[in-house]
Amino acid sequence: MAGAPALKHWRTTLERVEKFVSPLYFTDCNLRGRLFGESCPVAALSSFLTPERLPYQEAVLQDFSPAQVGDSFGPTWWTCWFRVELTIPEAWVGQEVHLCWQSDGEGLVWRDGEPVQGLTKEGEKTSYILTDRLGEGDPRSLTLYVEVACNGLLGAGKGSMIAAPDPEKTFQLSRAELAVFHRDVHKLLVDLELLLGIAKGLGEDNQRSFQALYTANQMVNVCDPARPETFPVAQALASKFFGQRGGESQHTIHAIGHCHIDTAWLWPFKETIRKCARSWVTAVQLMEQNPEFIFACSQAQQLEWVKSHYPGLHAQLQEFACRGQFVPVGGTWVEMDGNLPSGEAMVRQFLQGQNFFLQEFGKMCTEFWLPDTFGYSAQLPQIMRGCGIRHFLTQKLSWNLVNSFPHHTFFWEGLDGSHVLVHFPPGDSYGMQGNVDEVLKTVTNNRDKGRTNHSAFLFGFGDGGGGPTQTMLDRLTRLRDTDGLPRVQLSSPKQLFSALESDSGQLCTWVGELFLELHNGTYTTHAQIKKGNRECERILHDVELLSSLALARSTQFLYPAAQLQHLWRLLLLNQFHDVVTGSCIQLVAEDAMCHYADIRSHGNALLSTAATALCAGEPGPEGLLIVNTLPWKRTEVLALPKPGGAHSLALVTVPSMGYAPVPAPISLQPLLPQQPVFVVQEVSPSRSCRARAVLGCSNNLEILSSDLEQVARWGLGGDGGEVPTDSASRPPFTKTDGSVTLDNGIIRVRLDPTGRLTSLVLVASGREAIAEGAVGNQFVLFDDVPLYWDAWDVMDYHLETRKPVLGQAGTLAVGTEGGLRGSAWFLLQLTPNSRLSQEVVLDVGCPYVRFHTEVHWHEAHKFLKVEFPARVRCPQATYEIQFGHLQRPTHYNTSWDWARFEVWAHRWVDLSEHGFGLALLNDCKYGASVRGSVLSLSLLRAPKAPDATADVGRHEFTYALMPHKGSFQDAGVIRAAYSLNFPLLALPVPGPAPATSWSAFSVSSPAVMLETVKQAETGPESQSRALVLRLYEAHGSHVDSWLHTSLPVQEAILCDLLERRDPAGHLPLQDNRLKLTFSPFQVQSLLLVLQPPEN
Ligand SMILES: [Zn+2]
DSSP states (O other): OOOOOSSOOHHHHHHHHHHHTOSSSSTTTSSGGGSEEEEEEOSEEEEEEESSOOOHHHHTTSOOEEOOTTOEEOOTTOEEEEEEEEEOOGGGTTSEEEEEEEESSEEEEEETTEEEEEEBGGGTBOEEEEESSOOTTSOOEEEEEEEEESSBTTBTBSSSTTSOBOTTOOEEEEEEEEEEEOHHHHHHHHHHHHHHHHHHHHOTTOHHHHHHHHHHHHHHHHOOTTOGGGHHHHHHHHHHHHTSOOOTTOOEEEEEEEOOOOSSSSSOHHHHHHHHHHHHHHHHHHHHHOTTOOEEEEOHHHHHHHHHHOHHHHHHHHHHHHTTSEEEESOSSSOBOSSSSOHHHHHHHHHHHHHHHHHHHSSOOSEEEOTTOSOBOTTHHHHHHHTTOOEEEOOGGGGOSSOOOSOSEEEEEOTTSOEEEEEOOTTSOSOBOOOHHHHHHHHHTOTTTTTOOEEEEEESBOTTSOBOOHHHHHHHHHTTTOTTSOEEEEOOHHHHHHHHHHTOTTOOEEESOBOOSSOGGGGTSSHHHHHHHHHHHHHHHHHHHHHHHHHHHOSSOOOOHHHHHHHHHHHHHHTBTTTTTSOSOHHHHHHHHHHHHHHHHHHHHHHHHHHHHHHTTOOOSOSEEEEEOSSSOEEEEEEEEOGGGOEEEEEEEEOTTEEEOOOOOGGGOOOOOSOOBEEEEOOOTTSOOEEEETTOOGGGTTOOOSOTTTTTTSOOOSOOEEOOTTOTTSOOOOOOSSOEEEEOSSEEEEEOTTSOEEEEEETTTTEEOBOTTOOBSEEEEEEOOOSSOTTTOOOGGGGGGOEEOOOOTTOOEEEEEEBTEEEEEEEEEOSSSOEEEEEEEEETTOSSEEEEEEEEEOOSSEEEEEEEEBSOOOSEEEEEETTEEEEEESSOOSHHHHTTSSEEOSSEEEEEETTEEEEEEESSOOEEEEETTEEEEEEEOOOOSSOTTTTOEEEEEEEEEEEEESOHHHHTHHHHHHHHHSOOEEEEOSSOOOSSOEESEEESOTTEEEEEEEEOOOOSSOOTTEEEEEEEEOSSSOEEEEEEEOSOEEEEEEEOTTOOEEEEEEEOOBTTEEEEEEOTTOEEEEEEEEOOOOO
16 A cells, blocks of 8 residues: 555545646646656648548549648648658657647548548547657658648537538647657556546545545655656556456456447548548557557448448458457447337348448448437347347447336337347446546446346547547556456447346346437438338339339349449438438438438439339330339329320229239229219308219219229210218218318318318218318427427427417318319318428228328428327327337326337327227328327427528428228238338330239238249349348238249248348248248348249
8 A cells, every 4th residue: 555645635646646746737746747858849831721522533633722820720620731741859869759730620630642641639639650669860851741620529519519500610730749759758648637536436434535646745745757667666656556456356347448430420421431441540549559448330321431441441351350459339321310220221231231241341230320329129139130140239228317227137028929139238338448437337327236247348439530649558557456446347339238148137128119218309300311211212122123123024024233332322321310310401301301302303313224124025005104113902092194294084903013004994994893082061040952973873972882893894984073961971061161181982081171080980880080070181280499400409498388389261272173083172271381292092992091192391490280180099109110119008007108108110000999990091101199189290390400401492291091890900000101101103105005914922911911022132142033022921920821923933031130041931932822930020031032034
């Protein structure tokens, strides 16, 4: 034990040591002031400023002008290249010499044409080691380049971090000189700071704390900063303290180097490429100098960028991956949002990611890694397991605003019952710095004390901070095994999870979603990005299906595998956790919209190509192919293009995952099976009521069966006319005020003169779906001012500011007059600046009414929703998620209930009581809630940070309402929501289209959804004539189902989500059918090897 201070005065002793290491006070005489010795300016400095992000080879050829320390440069997003010519004084032989560089912005040092280190003040990287010991004969003159990006570590927010960027920021170079670095001083500083941390962290009632303080105090006594020969004595005191070992039961902290890099956020995608280079080249340098240092790196996309822009660095990363120091983690293309992407898109994150990791680094990842994402779908455990992953790491739930999550290490049980082992680093961070307080917090904050004795500790500055520093490593290695503290080992994620798994007998299990009680505005912000996401998921689905069918049918067809991979990667990129969520700056949103535009245009071209190939050899009447990309037969009204850009409506029936010829013109269509749509408007009290029904035929008005085949023999001929207003079949009216009724014999919709829904009746049962005395389709506005995270958060208190939007009577008018389709439309002034128009559409035979909506939105901090009070009572509502659905409460009983006042869903939300329910469908929305009996869909927000223009402008979206008998499963809500999102396609083809209908696949059970049909990934064993099918059980039931195909299938084998064959997965194929057995929400993938072409 070192000598204790003479007087028992905790505070003066502690502060004495603090001042000895202070960078602010007494640097003339303290130890910190001796960190650097002699210094000298660089020999010559010149610079070149450019708005482009140029490659090195191009940049160094430009005209550089003389520059000096103190110079300003900019503006935001530009780049300033500095040429630094330097000569190390001969007198410094034997010394460690640094280039000390301080500037705003983020710098990258280039030496001999290769990037060597990042320089970022905010990431504590302000010096570059020129030599750790200058030798006698070493060259002392060299030229470096420093590429400085004109943006900070966290972008360029005007005034605050998340404010929209200031385009006019200027940046300054404040230091550029050579200096001698005293490594021995650095080591003493590290020790003294750790001792201070232990003294403070363990506190005044702890024996070990006093030992640390007195050791530090004695070190100050023996150490004379001006006399390096006194340092070893001080060092020995420290070593004695840190050499006192802990006991066997000590907690073990697995310190893993990391640098969380947001793929785009407060800076554009292109800057991220440079952030990766700056950060990883710094990590490489540390790996070289510290062979024990392990760095975990996620996101295949970022590695792919580095591979193409910095091939030398990529090769180094591969080398360090072989040594086990550079560890690719996560398995995904990017760290995607955990809520909004579809199930298939989540699978593709892993498929693209794992294949990239395998190809570039020789192995796949064994842990899923999403430290910063805003909540985690209950379907993720199954998706992980299907992609070869059993472990998951995040920490974001520590951000919960309401409830503190009860575990740090636990098993997570997904929707289907799959289990994965989850770890949240108990320090609640992914950017630790190796300080004692963080190490202690990791132990004290751990909610699984006594159940597990291992924790992760992710250290390193994220987002261009360049990751870990040597100082962090020095701290952590010093804390390896010291009495009073947890054991610290530099470790890999694999070592961590092996340790957790080997001692997991006492861990608890969490079932269902990991809901983040924060950031629930991200389900709605940037509606155009959301729409792009949903639409592009649909386009890629359709392209893959049609291309697969063309591949199976035509020997000439080349499956567009490379184009599809490119388009998928764009979609996956946009699903990054600050892009699809809308929490990014305007520049990123613009890039994201360009990615969607690419997917739309290329995707549509690929659809045409595939359609053309499908038509080859089967001459038929018209140059148009009607395609159904869903796995059941559909009869729907479709708008067919006519010459001159017009459209005509037709009722078409298209078989399951197949096509049909264009139907004959309407007069030749004798068998219209269903009741036509009636549209009736009560014009005014003084005039008689007018009702129209094109194709009306009163004989059929009582036909209410939804089984179209049975009633097909009843034709609806003629070309319509007015239906007598006294017709017995006319819906009952009591008012004559301009309201409109739409009735297709399945549902009857009544709109008041302002467009609100006063009644929605399921005709067969006469059951009313709208709550008594209430109205649906009620638009409501809320004030939407969160506490800080503007684009991210909608707070509970916004609900207190609810203001229903009142329309003007008389704005409702009949649109389409009935027959195949009936509609009414209206205008609504939402606010003085924003207006809405809506067409309410009902089609023949359709079990739901659609609301096509257009909004011109010019608001600030307002939230628009639409509400439907239902005549349904249930304590839980059901929400669609990836490959399934789950229930959430409709009440605010506990804090866990009310923390979910705004939740996410995919294509539908349902509120059902026994025997009856109401479903709310949508084609591009994700935010929703059901409170009491009110279903609410979140439509538009208007946050101002980090993008002041977010959501301002024109929007178009559709939602739909479907009342139903029985359960939503039996009533077909899931299929209806698919139909709304995957409209039948009328694809123009150059030649004649087939004359007969054709179906490629069908499934016998309505509980089983055939989600995806694609070509198998073409790996080493080429499977170019093999398809992969993905199916899932959608009802939540155990079920057997037959898959039928008309394709020439040779062999069928079960495979995992990465398309690896299950060795015991051969399925017998009889009469083109195969049997599949599902458990609730199970996802199954199937490899179908096609027969070789006939010649
Ligand atoms: Zn992030």
